[in-house]
Amino acid sequence: MLNKKGQTEDAIEVCITLVLIVIGIIAISILHADYTFSLKNAKSVLFADGETVTAYDTTFIGLDLLNTLRLPVTKETTIGELLVSLPQNYPDIQDPLDTGLIVQYPNNRLGCGDTFFASLSAYLTPVYGEQWFLSVFEGDEMIFFCTPIVAEYAKVRSANMTLPSVSTDEKTRVVLEVYI
Amino acid sequence: MNRKAFVLLYISGFAFLVAIFVFFGTLDKQTPGGGAVYLGEKEIKAFELYEKAEQDLYVIELTALLAGKEASQEDEETFKNSFETLFTKRLEENGFDGTGYSFTYTFTSETVTIIGKTTTELVYHDGSLTYAVVPNVKVTVPFEESEDLR
Numbered sequence: 001m002l003n004k005k006g007q008t009e010d011a012i013e014v015c016i017t018l019v020l021i022v023i024g025i026i027a028i029s030i031l032h033a034d035y036t037f038s039l040k041n042a043k044s045v046l047f048a049d050g051e052t053v054t055a056y057d058t059t060f061i062g063l064d065l066l067n068t069l070r071l072p073v074t075k076e077t078t079i080g081e082l083l084v085s086l087p088q089n090y091p092d093i094q095d096p097l098d099t100g101l102i103v104q105y106p107n108n109r110l111g112c113g114d115t116f117f118a119s120l121s122a123y124l125t126p127v128y129g130e131q132w133f134l135s136v137f138e139g140d141e142m143i144f145f146c147t148p149i150v151a152e153y154a155k156v157r158s159a160n161m162t163l164p165s166v167s168t169d170e171k172t173r174v175v176l177e178v179y180i
Numbered sequence: 181m182n183r184k185a186f187v188l189l190y191i192s193g194f195a196f197l198v199a200i201f202v203f204f205g206t207l208d209k210q211t212p213g214g215g216a217v218y219l220g221e222k223e224i225k226a227f228e229l230y231e232k233a234e235q236d237l238y239v240i241e242l243t244a245l246l247a248g249k250e251a252s253q254e255d256e257e258t259f260k261n262s263f264e265t266l267f268t269k270r271l272e273e274n275g276f277d278g279t280g281y282s283f284t285y286t287f288t289s290e291t292v293t294i295i296g297k298t299t300t301e302l303v304y305h306d307g308s309l310t311y312a313v314v315p316n317v318k319v320t321v322p323f324e325e326s327e328d329l330r
Contacts (some may be wrong), residue, residue, distance in 0.1 A: 009186075012186070016190075020193075023197070041221070042219070059224065060227065060231065062228075062231045062232075062235065063231050063234065066231070066234055066235055066238055069238065069242075070238070076322070080238070080242055081242070081245065081246075084242065084246065161235050161238075161239070162239070162274070163239060163242060164239060164242060164243045164246060164270050164273070164274050166246060166250075171274075
């Protein structure tokens with residue numbers, strides 16, 4: 001059996017061990033929390049809705065929207081120019097430029113004609129499959145949309161740009177959304 | 181162990197713990213551009229700044245194009261004044277400074293090329309990242325030139 005001095009030293013060592021164990025548990029808990037936080041952030045970038053792995057990379061959807069607006073839709077007109085002219089042509093199509101490019105649905109909302117859809121689809125479908133949705137808002141009202149989507153999906157990511165309007169006071173807002 | 185050895189052990193253990201916290205606590209400051217929560221975080225943020233700048237440059241370019249097309253429908257002699265008024269007004273409506281531009285016009289038989297230069301930079305910040313760009317513009321619009329301007 002240890003003498004009194006030996007017993008005292010044992011007690012000190014036990015205390016130190018307990019303190020170190022507590023410090024270790026705290027340190028491991030902090031590391032675990034940091035790992036979980038980092039993983040969540042990484043998932044929010046890699047997975048569009050934070051959970052689902054999508055077939056399409058939507059990280060730079062804003063740049064894809066910009067490049068879409070720069071695409072030519074006729075010999076002299078880009079998609080961006082055509083879209084900013086839409087408020088002038090809503091609800092009545094007046095600009096002869098839009099003939100064949102823009103169609104109108106029974107509820108007055110505008111849509112894309114075959115030529116316009118082909119231009120958009122040639123650029124967006126290889127990037128986002130048939131899951132993209134392009135729309136134009138004047139104020140809060142959607143005045144135009146164009147999409148190959150035929151069934152209902154869940155929206156995962158979107159980008160929007162405010163463009164100068166041709167003649168109205170309302171700002172023209174172009175929105176590109178991707179669904180899964 | 182004797183008491184002296186324990187004292188040395190305590191000091192060493194304490195110093196070791198302090199060193200760990202000092203090192204990891206200042207890791208963000210040691211990393212260029214600050215720490216990243218995940219791999220590629222800083223690169224994506226830098227790219228988002230570039231993306232925002234490109235979108236603004238496009239809006240300025242589109243404003244110039246629309247102003248040029250609208251001005252070209254008016255009298256040829258007032259084209260320059262009309263374009264500059266429309267361009268400045270619409271830029272300001274969209275939240276940009278349109279006052280610092282100087283323009284050069286090059287007329288051909290069917291088009292006019294407008295080059296707008298400014299010294300005012302567009303500056304974008306995100307944390308420690310800064311991106312600056314000079315929003316010069318160059319657009320070509322259809323224009324029927326009169327004999328007087330040739």
